[in-house]
Amino acid sequence: MPIKFKSFLKQKSSYKGGKSLSEIDATDKKIYKLSSNENQLGSSPKAVAAIKKHIDSLYNYPDRTDDRLRQALEKYYNGELKADQFLTTNSGVANIDLIIRAFMDEGDECIFSNPAFGPYHEFPKKIGGKSIDIPLIGDDFLLDVEGILKAINERTRLIFITSPNNPTGTHIPKSQIDAIIAGMPDHVVLVFDEVYFQFADAEDYVRPLPYVLEGKNVIGINSLSKAYGLAGLRLGYSYSTLEIASYLQQLRIPFMINSLSMEGGIAALEDDAFINETVEFVHREKKYLYKEFDALGIKYWKTQANFILTEPSMDPLIFEEEMIKEGVMVRPVAGFGAPTCVRITIGTRAGNETLVNAWKKLLTS
Ligand SMILES: Cc1ncc(COP(=O)(O)O)c(C=O)c1O
Known part of the structure; x- marks a missing residue:
């Protein structure tokens, strides 16, 4: 009898993630990497110091469990969430993958809204699940709450929402999230991705935290x-009700978090100074980019994150190539459901000036 391959695992996944610097010929040129929403100020110094301190102990296995990291998270959330309500993984994307595997079987459905982060529709395919796209509406990228609620059926397991959203940078107002949660039947779990929450400052911005505290399926x-x-450490976490978090814990393997991630992560959670500096820098530089984009007549969307969605007046792949020649990596986002757009991480002033000058050159050539 031949090997029984699962048919849905034989299809190639189209989610690849952004290019890394090593894929670019940057032998003798400074390249500003504004393509993957990384922190342009570097890493949390507290995390780096903790990692250096533990670098000579790699011959030892790390902690068998993630207990210490989850206790650090409980402290970070001022005890509002308990350690057992967290699930830590090797990255945010691994957390999404684990949640999909935990809740979806072959033939089950999830709902997402393009333009969106690719894994919400790529990962369910790996278990033979279906992703139903209820696209964001219009030029303001508004969530179609009514459409999402109508699309729910007995096979629906998960709804993915993201605020601030990647790649649009837009947020979902509290009233819309209230409406989804109020209209969602009990068998559905809302997966609320908030990986850019530190950068949001809109008055009606809301995190998943209050809903989890109310005991909702979030x-x-x-x-x-x-x-x-x-980003290079690969560390992510989620939080939920005790019931959901304990269920998800069953899929974790022992020693999952390596010792450098464990120590770096615990130290980073205490690094408020670095977060404040980062947020201040992003807010300052986003104003600079808005001003320069306005002056050049560039189409862009106001952002609640550390990146800006733009629409260059040329094919995004050609734009990407032209920008690399000038020393800037940007991200065409056709794979996110925005085929005419390019996402640009808010850079340092030097990176932003290089971007703006390169764009000016393109517009006048
Ligand atoms: C919306 C969103 N969610 C999750 C992630 C996952 O981040 P990571 O896997 O680096 O933790 C990203 C990364 O780009 C993202 O944009």
């Missing part, structure tokens, strides 16, 4: 990749 997805500047 999971908040987080990552230490963005504001903490630890």
Whole structure:
């Protein structure tokens, strides 16, 4: 008898993630990497110091469990959430993958809204699940709450929402999230991705936290990749009700979090100074970019995150190539459901000036 391959695992996944610097020929040129929403100020210094301190102990296995990290998270959330309400994983995206595997079987459905982060529709395919796209509406990228609620059926397991959203940078107003949660039947779990929450400052912005505290079927997805500047460490976490979190814990393997991630993560959670500096820097530089984009007549969307969605007046892939020639990496987001757009991480002033000058050159050539 031949090997029984699962048919849905034989299809190639189209989610690849952004290019890394090593894929770019940058032998003798400074490249500003504004393509993956990384922290342009670097990493949390507290995390780096903790990692250096433990670098010589790699011959030892790490903690068998993630207890210490979850206790650090309980402290970070001022005891509002208990350690057992967290699930830590090797990145935010691994958390999303684990949640999909935990809740969806072959033939089950989830709902997401393009333009959106690719894994919400790519990962369910790996278990033979279906992702139903209820696209964001109009030029303001508004969530179609009514459409989402109508799309729910008995096979629906998960709804993915993201606020601030990648790649649009928009947020979902509290009233809309209230409406989804009020209209959602009991068999559905709302996966609320908030990996950019530190950058949001809109008055009607809301996190998943209050809903979890009310005992709703909500999971908040987080990552230490963005504001903490630890994308290379691969550390993420989610929080939910005790019932959901304990269920998800069953899929964790022992020793999952390596010792450097464990120590770096625990230290990072105490690094408020770095987060404040990062948020201040992003807010300052986003104003600079708005001003320069306005002056050049560039189409862009106001952002609640550390990146800006733009629409260059040329094919995004050609734009990407032209920008690389000038020393800036940007991200075309066709794979996120925005085929005419390019997402640009808010850079340092030097990176932003290089971007603006390169764009000016393109517009006048
Ligand atoms: C919306 C969103 N969720 C989750 C992630 C996952 O981040 P990571 O896997 O680096 O923790 C990202 C990363 O780009 C993201 O944009």
